[in-house]
Amino acid sequence: MTVAFDAENMVDDAALLARYGRGEDAAARLLTERLTPLALRLATRMLGDRDEAEDVAQEAMLRLWRVAPDWRPGGAKVSTWLYRVTANLCSDRLRRRRGVALDDVPEPEDGYPAVTDQMMAANRAAALEAALLTLPERQRQAVVLRHLEGLANPEIAAIMDIGVEAVESLVARGKRGLTAALQGARDELGYGDD
Amino acid sequence: MNWGMAMTEKRQDESLEAFFAAARQAAPEPSEALLARVMSDARLAWRPVVRAEGLWTRVLAAVGGWGALGGMATAALTGVWIGYAGIADLGAISDGFAGGETVELLPGTEDIAFLDGWGE
Numbered sequence: 001m002t003v004a005f006d007a008e009n010m011v012d013d014a015a016l017l018a019r020y021g022r023g024e025d026a027a028a029r030l031l032t033e034r035l036t037p038l039a040l041r042l043a044t045r046m047l048g049d050r051d052e053a054e055d056v057a058q059e060a061m062l063r064l065w066r067v068a069p070d071w072r073p074g075g076a077k078v079s080t081w082l083y084r085v086t087a088n089l090c091s092d093r094l095r096r097r098r099g100v101a102l103d104d105v106p107e108p109e110d111g112y113p114a115v116t117d118q119m120m121a122a123n124r125a126a127a128l129e130a131a132l133l134t135l136p137e138r139q140r141q142a143v144v145l146r147h148l149e150g151l152a153n154p155e156i157a158a159i160m161d162i163g164v165e166a167v168e169s170l171v172a173r174g175k176r177g178l179t180a181a182l183q184g185a186r187d188e189l190g191y192g193d194d
Numbered sequence: 195m196n197w198g199m200a201m202t203e204k205r206q207d208e209s210l211e212a213f214f215a216a217a218r219q220a221a222p223e224p225s226e227a228l229l230a231r232v233m234s235d236a237r238l239a240w241r242p243v244v245r246a247e248g249l250w251t252r253v254l255a256a257v258g259g260w261g262a263l264g265g266m267a268t269a270a271l272t273g274v275w276i277g278y279a280g281i282a283d284l285g286a287i288s289d290g291f292a293g294g295e296t297v298e299l300l301p302g303t304e305d306i307a308f309l310d311g312w313g314e
Contacts, residue, residue, distance in 0.1 A: 020236065028236035036224045036232050044222045054228050061232045065239035124216035131213075147214045148221070172203075179206050182213065 013078035014071065021068045028065075031078075036061055038079060038149070039086045045144045046090035048133045056093065060086040076158065083149075083159045087141055094137055131181040139174035146171050 013034065019027035039060040043053035063085050064078070071078075132140050138160070145156045146167075153167045160167065224232075 020240070021242070023240060023242065025237070028240075029233060032229055032232045032236065036229060037221075040224050040228070041221050050222065053222070054224075057224065058228065058231050058235065062235045062239060065236050069241055123220075124213050125220035128213040128217045147210075148217055150218075175206060175210055178210055178213075182210075 014073050017064070017068050017071050017078055018073065020065070021071070031064070032061065035064070035079065035082055039082055042083060042086045042141075042144060042149065043090055045129060045132055045148060046087070046137070046140060047093060048129065052093060056086060056089045059089055077155075080155055080158055083145065083151075084161075087159060090141075091137065127182060128178070131178050134181045135174050135177045139170050139177060142167055142170035143174035143178065 011030075013031065016027045016031050016034075020031060036057055039057035040053055043056040043060075044050060047053050047056065060082055064082060067081075132144065135143065141160065142156060145151045145159060146153070151159075153164045153171075156167045157164045160170075162170075
Protein backbone atom coordinates (compact mmCIF):
# COMPACT_ATOMS: atom_id res chain seq x y z
CA MET A 1 0.00 0.00 0.00
CA THR A 2 1.44 3.36 -1.01
CA VAL A 3 0.58 5.18 2.21
CA ALA A 4 2.21 2.55 4.39
CA PHE A 5 5.26 2.46 2.14
CA ASP A 6 5.63 6.24 2.37
CA ALA A 7 5.20 6.12 6.12
CA GLU A 8 7.94 3.52 6.42
CA ASN A 9 10.22 5.69 4.30
CA MET A 10 9.85 8.46 6.87
CA VAL A 11 11.24 6.26 9.66
CA ASP A 12 14.88 7.05 10.32
CA ASP A 13 17.60 4.44 10.17
CA ALA A 14 18.27 4.40 13.91
CA ALA A 15 14.60 3.62 14.64
CA LEU A 16 14.68 0.83 12.07
CA LEU A 17 17.84 -0.53 13.64
CA ALA A 18 16.11 -0.62 17.03
CA ARG A 19 13.17 -2.46 15.46
CA TYR A 20 15.58 -4.95 13.89
CA GLY A 21 17.06 -5.43 17.36
CA ARG A 22 13.59 -6.43 18.55
CA GLY A 23 13.46 -9.06 15.86
CA GLU A 24 11.40 -7.24 13.22
CA ASP A 25 12.18 -8.75 9.83
CA ALA A 26 10.54 -5.90 7.89
CA ALA A 27 12.90 -3.39 9.52
CA ALA A 28 15.90 -5.46 8.40
CA ARG A 29 14.53 -5.51 4.87
CA LEU A 30 14.09 -1.73 4.77
CA LEU A 31 17.58 -1.14 6.10
CA THR A 32 18.98 -3.61 3.58
CA GLU A 33 17.29 -1.80 0.70
CA ARG A 34 18.28 1.64 1.96
CA LEU A 35 21.84 1.11 3.06
CA THR A 36 23.34 -1.66 0.92
CA PRO A 37 23.39 0.65 -2.17
CA LEU A 38 25.25 3.28 -0.19
CA ALA A 39 27.98 0.85 0.88
CA LEU A 40 28.16 -0.66 -2.59
CA ARG A 41 28.53 2.72 -4.32
CA LEU A 42 31.40 3.83 -2.10
CA ALA A 43 33.16 0.46 -2.27
CA THR A 44 32.86 0.27 -6.06
CA ARG A 45 34.39 3.72 -6.49
CA MET A 46 37.12 3.05 -3.98
CA LEU A 47 38.09 -0.38 -5.27
CA GLY A 48 37.14 -0.24 -8.95
CA ASP A 49 36.08 -3.89 -8.76
CA ARG A 50 32.44 -4.88 -8.60
CA ASP A 51 32.90 -8.32 -7.03
CA GLU A 52 35.18 -7.01 -4.31
CA ALA A 53 32.82 -4.10 -3.72
CA GLU A 54 29.90 -6.49 -3.20
CA ASP A 55 31.93 -8.43 -0.63
CA VAL A 56 32.77 -5.21 1.19
CA ALA A 57 29.15 -4.02 1.13
CA GLN A 58 27.97 -7.34 2.55
CA GLU A 59 30.64 -7.26 5.27
CA ALA A 60 29.81 -3.66 6.19
CA MET A 61 26.12 -4.55 6.51
CA LEU A 62 26.97 -7.62 8.60
CA ARG A 63 28.84 -5.36 11.00
CA LEU A 64 25.76 -3.16 11.17
CA TRP A 65 23.57 -6.13 12.12
CA ARG A 66 26.04 -7.12 14.81
CA VAL A 67 26.23 -3.65 16.32
CA ALA A 68 22.45 -3.16 16.31
CA PRO A 69 21.76 -4.32 19.92
CA ASP A 70 24.37 -1.89 21.23
CA TRP A 71 23.41 1.07 19.02
CA ARG A 72 22.92 4.24 21.05
CA PRO A 73 20.09 6.46 19.80
CA GLY A 74 21.11 10.09 19.37
CA GLY A 75 24.71 9.25 18.45
CA ALA A 76 26.20 9.15 14.97
CA LYS A 77 23.90 8.73 11.98
CA VAL A 78 23.66 5.12 10.86
CA SER A 79 24.64 6.11 7.31
CA THR A 80 27.72 8.00 8.56
CA TRP A 81 28.76 4.94 10.55
CA LEU A 82 28.25 2.69 7.54
CA TYR A 83 30.23 4.95 5.20
CA ARG A 84 33.06 4.88 7.71
CA VAL A 85 33.04 1.11 8.12
CA THR A 86 32.89 0.68 4.34
CA ALA A 87 35.79 3.09 3.82
CA ASN A 88 37.87 1.24 6.40
CA LEU A 89 37.14 -2.12 4.80
CA CYS A 90 38.18 -0.68 1.44
CA SER A 91 41.39 0.65 2.95
CA ASP A 92 42.20 -2.80 4.32
CA ARG A 93 41.72 -4.33 0.88
CA LEU A 94 43.74 -1.67 -0.90
CA ARG A 95 46.54 -2.15 1.61
CA ARG A 96 46.51 -5.91 1.05
CA ARG A 97 46.58 -5.35 -2.70
CA ARG A 98 49.66 -3.22 -2.43
CA GLY A 99 51.25 -5.54 0.07
CA VAL A 100 52.91 -2.65 1.85
CA ALA A 101 51.95 -0.26 4.60
CA LEU A 102 49.71 2.60 3.53
CA ASP A 103 52.20 5.27 4.61
CA ASP A 104 54.89 3.79 2.40
CA VAL A 105 52.87 4.15 -0.78
CA PRO A 106 54.04 7.02 -2.96
CA GLU A 107 51.45 9.19 -4.62
CA PRO A 108 51.04 8.26 -8.29
CA GLU A 109 53.34 10.24 -10.53
CA ASP A 110 51.22 9.96 -13.60
CA GLY A 111 47.84 8.36 -14.12
CA TYR A 112 47.39 9.15 -17.77
CA PRO A 113 48.22 5.84 -19.43
CA ALA A 114 45.77 3.81 -17.33
CA VAL A 115 43.08 6.46 -17.65
CA THR A 116 43.52 6.87 -21.37
CA ASP A 117 43.33 3.14 -21.99
CA GLN A 118 40.04 2.90 -20.17
CA MET A 119 38.64 6.08 -21.66
CA MET A 120 39.04 4.84 -25.20
CA ALA A 121 35.81 2.89 -25.01
CA ALA A 122 34.18 4.61 -22.10
CA ASN A 123 31.50 7.14 -21.40
CA ARG A 124 31.92 10.02 -18.97
CA ALA A 125 30.95 7.99 -15.95
CA ALA A 126 33.45 5.27 -16.68
CA ALA A 127 36.07 7.87 -17.50
CA LEU A 128 35.54 9.57 -14.17
CA GLU A 129 35.64 6.29 -12.28
CA ALA A 130 38.87 5.37 -14.02
CA ALA A 131 40.31 8.78 -13.22
CA LEU A 132 39.24 8.41 -9.59
CA LEU A 133 41.34 5.28 -9.30
CA THR A 134 44.45 7.29 -10.16
CA LEU A 135 43.98 9.50 -7.09
CA PRO A 136 45.57 8.77 -3.73
CA GLU A 137 43.11 6.85 -1.57
CA ARG A 138 42.15 9.67 0.83
CA GLN A 139 41.60 12.19 -1.98
CA ARG A 140 39.48 9.63 -3.83
CA GLN A 141 37.38 8.96 -0.74
CA ALA A 142 36.82 12.66 -0.06
CA VAL A 143 35.86 13.42 -3.68
CA VAL A 144 33.48 10.43 -3.89
CA LEU A 145 31.74 11.35 -0.64
CA ARG A 146 31.50 15.04 -1.58
CA HIS A 147 30.60 14.94 -5.26
CA LEU A 148 29.10 11.50 -5.89
CA GLU A 149 27.43 10.81 -2.54
CA GLY A 150 26.57 14.50 -2.07
CA LEU A 151 27.58 14.69 1.59
CA ALA A 152 28.42 17.92 3.41
CA ASN A 153 31.99 18.49 4.55
CA PRO A 154 31.26 18.08 8.30
CA GLU A 155 29.79 14.62 7.69
CA ILE A 156 32.75 13.68 5.50
CA ALA A 157 35.03 14.89 8.29
CA ALA A 158 33.22 12.57 10.72
CA ILE A 159 33.48 9.63 8.33
CA MET A 160 37.18 10.19 7.64
CA ASP A 161 38.00 11.18 11.22
CA ILE A 162 39.68 14.43 10.18
CA GLY A 163 38.84 18.14 10.37
CA VAL A 164 36.62 20.01 7.93
CA GLU A 165 39.59 21.99 6.59
CA ALA A 166 41.44 18.77 5.84
CA VAL A 167 38.37 17.56 3.92
CA GLU A 168 38.32 20.75 1.87
CA SER A 169 42.00 20.34 1.10
CA LEU A 170 41.61 16.69 0.07
CA VAL A 171 38.62 17.50 -2.16
CA ALA A 172 40.44 20.42 -3.81
CA ARG A 173 43.57 18.38 -4.47
CA GLY A 174 41.47 15.46 -5.64
CA LYS A 175 39.64 17.63 -8.16
CA ARG A 176 42.88 19.04 -9.49
CA GLY A 177 44.12 15.48 -9.89
CA LEU A 178 40.93 14.45 -11.67
CA THR A 179 41.12 17.41 -14.01
CA ALA A 180 44.69 16.54 -14.89
CA ALA A 181 43.89 12.85 -15.31
CA LEU A 182 40.90 13.57 -17.55
CA GLN A 183 42.58 16.33 -19.59
CA GLY A 184 44.73 13.98 -21.63
CA ALA A 185 41.79 12.22 -23.22
CA ARG A 186 39.13 14.93 -23.36
CA ASP A 187 39.59 15.85 -26.98
CA GLU A 188 39.86 12.22 -27.95
CA LEU A 189 36.48 11.50 -26.36
CA GLY A 190 34.87 14.62 -27.75
CA TYR A 191 34.52 16.50 -24.45
CA GLY A 192 36.66 19.39 -25.51
CA ASP A 193 33.86 21.89 -25.11
CA ASP A 194 32.94 20.92 -21.50
CA MET B 195 43.05 33.45 -3.72
CA ASN B 196 43.35 35.91 -6.62
CA TRP B 197 40.79 36.40 -9.36
CA GLY B 198 42.72 34.32 -11.90
CA MET B 199 42.94 31.31 -9.58
CA ALA B 200 39.28 31.64 -8.67
CA MET B 201 38.31 31.61 -12.33
CA THR B 202 40.51 28.59 -12.99
CA GLU B 203 38.88 26.66 -10.13
CA LYS B 204 35.42 27.70 -11.28
CA ARG B 205 36.09 26.44 -14.79
CA GLN B 206 37.59 23.25 -13.38
CA ASP B 207 34.48 22.66 -11.22
CA GLU B 208 32.12 23.28 -14.12
CA SER B 209 34.12 20.96 -16.28
CA LEU B 210 34.20 18.19 -13.70
CA GLU B 211 30.53 18.54 -12.80
CA ALA B 212 29.50 16.99 -16.14
CA PHE B 213 31.57 13.93 -15.23
CA PHE B 214 30.25 13.83 -11.66
CA ALA B 215 26.67 14.06 -12.90
CA ALA B 216 27.25 11.21 -15.36
CA ALA B 217 28.81 9.08 -12.63
CA ARG B 218 25.91 9.79 -10.24
CA GLN B 219 23.48 8.70 -12.94
CA ALA B 220 25.45 5.51 -13.52
CA ALA B 221 25.77 4.65 -9.83
CA PRO B 222 26.09 0.90 -9.24
CA GLU B 223 22.96 -0.77 -7.88
CA PRO B 224 23.03 -3.88 -5.71
CA SER B 225 21.93 -7.08 -7.38
CA GLU B 226 19.03 -9.12 -6.00
CA ALA B 227 21.55 -11.77 -5.02
CA LEU B 228 23.54 -9.30 -2.92
CA LEU B 229 20.38 -8.02 -1.20
CA ALA B 230 19.37 -11.62 -0.46
CA ARG B 231 22.79 -12.34 1.07
CA VAL B 232 22.57 -9.22 3.24
CA MET B 233 19.07 -10.21 4.44
CA SER B 234 20.27 -13.72 5.18
CA ASP B 235 23.10 -12.27 7.27
CA ALA B 236 20.59 -10.05 9.09
CA ARG B 237 18.57 -13.09 10.16
CA LEU B 238 21.63 -15.13 11.16
CA ALA B 239 23.27 -12.26 13.05
CA TRP B 240 20.17 -11.27 15.00
CA ARG B 241 20.48 -11.37 18.75
CA PRO B 242 17.96 -9.89 21.15
CA VAL B 243 18.52 -6.52 22.76
CA VAL B 244 19.52 -6.99 26.42
CA ARG B 245 17.92 -4.29 28.51
CA ALA B 246 19.57 -2.85 31.61
CA GLU B 247 18.21 -4.49 34.80
CA GLY B 248 16.36 -2.37 37.32
CA LEU B 249 16.64 -2.68 41.11
CA TRP B 250 13.43 -4.71 41.37
CA THR B 251 14.65 -7.20 38.76
CA ARG B 252 17.91 -7.68 40.63
CA VAL B 253 16.12 -8.11 44.01
CA LEU B 254 13.82 -10.67 42.46
CA ALA B 255 16.75 -12.56 40.98
CA ALA B 256 18.59 -12.48 44.35
CA VAL B 257 15.75 -14.18 46.25
CA GLY B 258 15.23 -16.82 43.60
CA GLY B 259 12.52 -15.43 41.33
CA TRP B 260 8.74 -15.18 41.59
CA GLY B 261 8.28 -18.70 43.03
CA ALA B 262 10.60 -18.02 45.95
CA LEU B 263 8.95 -14.65 46.50
CA GLY B 264 5.55 -16.41 46.75
CA GLY B 265 6.95 -18.77 49.42
CA MET B 266 8.33 -15.84 51.39
CA ALA B 267 4.98 -14.05 51.27
CA THR B 268 3.18 -17.18 52.50
CA ALA B 269 5.63 -17.57 55.39
CA ALA B 270 5.23 -13.92 56.37
CA LEU B 271 1.43 -14.13 56.35
CA THR B 272 1.55 -17.33 58.39
CA GLY B 273 3.70 -15.56 60.98
CA VAL B 274 1.23 -12.69 61.18
CA TRP B 275 -1.65 -15.12 61.64
CA ILE B 276 0.13 -17.10 64.36
CA GLY B 277 1.00 -13.90 66.18
CA TYR B 278 -2.56 -12.69 66.07
CA ALA B 279 -4.24 -16.02 66.90
CA GLY B 280 -1.79 -16.76 69.77
CA ILE B 281 -2.75 -13.66 71.79
CA ALA B 282 -5.87 -15.32 73.24
CA ASP B 283 -3.84 -18.13 74.84
CA LEU B 284 -1.14 -15.95 76.41
CA GLY B 285 -3.12 -15.58 79.68
CA ALA B 286 -3.50 -19.32 80.09
CA ILE B 287 0.19 -19.88 79.55
CA SER B 288 1.22 -17.24 82.10
CA ASP B 289 -1.42 -18.55 84.62
CA GLY B 290 0.17 -21.95 84.33
CA PHE B 291 3.56 -20.59 85.39
CA ALA B 292 2.15 -18.42 88.19
CA GLY B 293 -0.06 -21.21 89.67
CA GLY B 294 2.71 -22.81 91.78
CA GLU B 295 2.77 -26.07 89.90
CA THR B 296 6.15 -27.71 89.58
CA VAL B 297 7.72 -27.53 86.24
CA GLU B 298 10.68 -29.81 85.80
CA LEU B 299 13.08 -27.84 83.71
CA LEU B 300 15.88 -30.44 83.78
CA PRO B 301 14.27 -33.85 84.17
CA GLY B 302 16.54 -36.59 85.60
CA THR B 303 19.13 -34.20 87.07
CA GLU B 304 18.49 -35.54 90.60
CA ASP B 305 20.70 -38.45 89.69
CA ILE B 306 23.69 -36.24 88.87
CA ALA B 307 26.07 -35.99 91.92
CA PHE B 308 27.53 -32.57 91.34
CA LEU B 309 24.09 -31.00 91.32
CA ASP B 310 23.36 -32.17 94.88
CA GLY B 311 22.32 -29.18 97.04
CA TRP B 312 22.38 -26.94 93.93
CA GLY B 313 18.70 -26.06 94.24
CA GLU B 314 18.78 -25.44 98.05
